[in-house]
Amino acid sequence: MAVSESYGQDRGGKHDHLVESLVGGLAPVRRLPPPSLRAVAWFAAALGLGILLMPMADMEGMRTRMSVPDLRVAALAAVLTAATAALAAFQISVPGRSLRWVLLPVVPAILWIGASGLGCLRGIVAPTTDIPGPREVESCFVFLIGVSLPLSVLLVVMLRRACPLRPNLTAALGGLAAAAAAAALLVPFHPHDTTVTDLLIHMLAVGAVIGLNSLAGGRLLTGKGAPPR
Amino acid sequence: MILAPAFGPATLGPASSLAKTRAEPRFTDALAGVRGGAARGGDRARTVIEARLSAAMAAAQSGDAAAYRLLLRECLPVIASMARAQGVRGEAVDDVVQETLLTIHKARATYDPARPFLPWLRAITQRRAIDRLRRAGRRLQEVHDPFAYETHADAAPGPGARLEVRERDARLAEAVAGLPEGQRQAVEQLAFQERSLDEAAALTGRSKGALKVNLHRALKALRATLSGEKGDGGV
Numbered sequence: 001m002a003v004s005e006s007y008g009q010d011r012g013g014k015h016d017h018l019v020e021s022l023v024g025g026l027a028p029v030r031r032l033p034p035p036s037l038r039a040v041a042w043f044a045a046a047l048g049l050g051i052l053l054m055p056m057a058d059m060e061g062m063r064t065r066m067s068v069p070d071l072r073v074a075a076l077a078a079v080l081t082a083a084t085a086a087l088a089a090f091q092i093s094v095p096g097r098s099l100r101w102v103l104l105p106v107v108p109a110i111l112w113i114g115a116s117g118l119g120c121l122r123g124i125v126a127p128t129t130d131i132p133g134p135r136e137v138e139s140c141f142v143f144l145i146g147v148s149l150p151l152s153v154l155l156v157v158m159l160r161r162a163c164p165l166r167p168n169l170t171a172a173l174g175g176l177a178a179a180a181a182a183a184a185l186l187v188p189f190h191p192h193d194t195t196v197t198d199l200l201i202h203m204l205a206v207g208a209v210i211g212l213n214s215l216a217g218g219r220l221l222t223g224k225g226a227p228p229r
Numbered sequence: 230m231i232l233a234p235a236f237g238p239a240t241l242g243p244a245s246s247l248a249k250t251r252a253e254p255r256f257t258d259a260l261a262g263v264r265g266g267a268a269r270g271g272d273r274a275r276t277v278i279e280a281r282l283s284a285a286m287a288a289a290q291s292g293d294a295a296a297y298r299l300l301l302r303e304c305l306p307v308i309a310s311m312a313r314a315q316g317v318r319g320e321a322v323d324d325v326v327q328e329t330l331l332t333i334h335k336a337r338a339t340y341d342p343a344r345p346f347l348p349w350l351r352a353i354t355q356r357r358a359i360d361r362l363r364r365a366g367r368r369l370q371e372v373h374d375p376f377a378y379e380t381h382a383d384a385a386p387g388p389g390a391r392l393e394v395r396e397r398d399a400r401l402a403e404a405v406a407g408l409p410e411g412q413r414q415a416v417e418q419l420a421f422q423e424r425s426l427d428e429a430a431a432l433t434g435r436s437k438g439a440l441k442v443n444l445h446r447a448l449k450a451l452r453a454t455l456s457g458e459k460g461d462g463g464v
Contacts, residue, residue, distance in 0.1 A: 018327055019301045022334045028292030029338040094339045095356075096349035163336030165356040 032162060035090035035097070042086050042158060046151055046181040053147075053185065062188045070118045071187075077112035078184035084108050085177035086155065093162035093170050102169065105176060112180060113203075143189065145208065148182035152212075175210035279345050287342040301330060307347075308354050315358035319384050321365065328357040404454045405447075412447035415440050 032038070066072050085105040091097045155174045164170040282303065288296035305326060312325040332353050340349050405416055418429035419440065426437045433440070 014323060015305055015326060015330065018330055019298060019305075022301060022330060023294050023298045025334070026289065026292060026294050026297050029290050031290055031341065032338050034341070094341075095336060095352040096344070097352075162339050163332065163353075165352060 032094070035094055035162075036087060038158060039083070039087040039090045042090075042151075042155055042177075043083055043181075045154055046082065046185070049147065049151070050185045050188075053189070056189060059188065070115045074112060074115035074118075075184060075187045077108050077115055078180045078187075080108035081105055081112045081180035082177050082184055085173050085180060089155065089159060089170050089173035089177060090162070092166060092173070093159045093164040095163055095165055099166075102173065105173065109176065109180070112183070140186065141204070143186055144179075144182045147185050148178040151181050152178040172210060175212070179210055275347070279347060282346040282350075283342055286337065286340050286346055290337060290340065290342075301333070304330075304333070304350060307350065311351055311354040312358045312361075315355055315362070317358050317361060321361055325354065325358050325361050328361070329354045332357060400455065401451075404451055407454070408447050408450060411435070411439065411443045412450065415443035416447045416451070419444050 066075070088101040088104045091101040092099060152174065155178055156171075159170060159174060282300060285296045285300035285303075289300055308326045308329045309322050312322050312329075317325050329350075333350070336353065340346070405413055408416065414433050414435070415429070418424050418433060419426070422429075424432070426440060429435075429440055430437045435443075
């Protein structure tokens with residue numbers, strides 16, 4: 001009745017204004033494709049970048065290196081890390097998806113870093129291994145950052161279309177995906193066996209990418225900065 | 230403070246008495262099912278709600294404003310209850326509701342109608358609730374007087390508040406019903422319905438002047454009746 005409406009502590013009426021303004025701002029939206037499909041799209045883009053760089057590749061050297069078990073495992077694990085981390089990032093950027101997706105890239109990442117680390121031992125066991133000079137180290141670093149930057153940008157742009165409720169975690173996964181993809185793409189171009197300096201540089205580059213992504217992506221992905229659609 | 234958790238579902242109840250959303254009781258059932266998983270009857274109610282909200286969101290995604298309005302309205306008590314379950318209290322609940330509504334609006338493209346709606350909503354609400362709690366936690370809360378802090382009354386209405394309001398409403402309704410026809414109309418149109426003089430004049434067919442005079446007289450009469458009543462019963 002009218003009396004209780006004007007006296008009672010009506011909770012619903014409080015948000016009427018906001019509800020009406022949201023309803024007023026309603027525009028048809030295209031439903032987001034499933035996260036797995038979006039991850040595949042990004043992975044395809046990374047592969048495309050690899051194919052684009054193919055003419056510069058040293059296929060002969062790669063075949064030789066792929067015959068070494070730990071290098072092969074490291075390369076495969078890097079590919080797997082990139083794929084699983086990207087899938088996990090796309091999954092958790094959709095509200096209501098399980099956070100357990102985060103665990104998916106853990107094993108490939110450990111395998112990737114572990115196998116690369118194993119390669120270092122060769123520098124000690126077989127000192128005749130070809131050690132890269134500082135110039136080559138620099139070009140390797142530039143390559144890693146140069147490849148992972150466009151991949152990260154693409155990933156952030158794609159993730160922003162969803163609603164990452166955990167921006168930092170999503171950004172870290174994105175960074176891992178981009179860094180692993182760049183490391184995998186580096187394999188055909190890298191003229192050396194893995195060494196300690198090599199691994200350090202790799203880790204530095206990977207860390208830089210993940211860190212930058214977390215810092216920038218965390219800001220970029222906080223939903224609040226994202227334009228209302 | 231201590232009473233708040235037990236009082237949470239009860240504060241949902243009164244909204245249903247306003248007959249604004251007739252599905253309210255079923256919502257409460259559904260929530261009990263969602264939160265406790267204990268209510269057997271709640272399971273069915275939950276699937277009903279699920280299906281309806283999911284369909285409404287799917288319609289909203291294709292631009293159906295009416296379905297969207299319905300969805301957001303029906304979500305309000307659900308969000309509030311989810312926020313309370315996260316430990317948000319008092320006025321902060323309304324902040325969380327608003328932030329959640331904004332996020333729903335922004336993230337509506339991410340909802341997949343093939344999946345249940347409530348987990349999607351809960352993920353957003355929980356995040357916004359945690360954000361709110363963190364913001365509140367960052368503010369310094371130094372307690373100089375622990376006893377005063379502990380015994381400080383909660384800002385939320387106390388356990389008997391609804392009862393008091395209902396009794397007061399009943400008393401007022403009775404007093405208004407006892408007024409002459411013209412005065413009663415003036416009070417109902419201008420005070421309770423909050424209509425403007427022009428609207429009230431058009432609706433009742435009386436002149437604006439008559440309405441004003443009637444309202445003035447009605448208020449005077451009500452004041453006399455109600456204060457007299459209080460004087461009799463109270464002291």
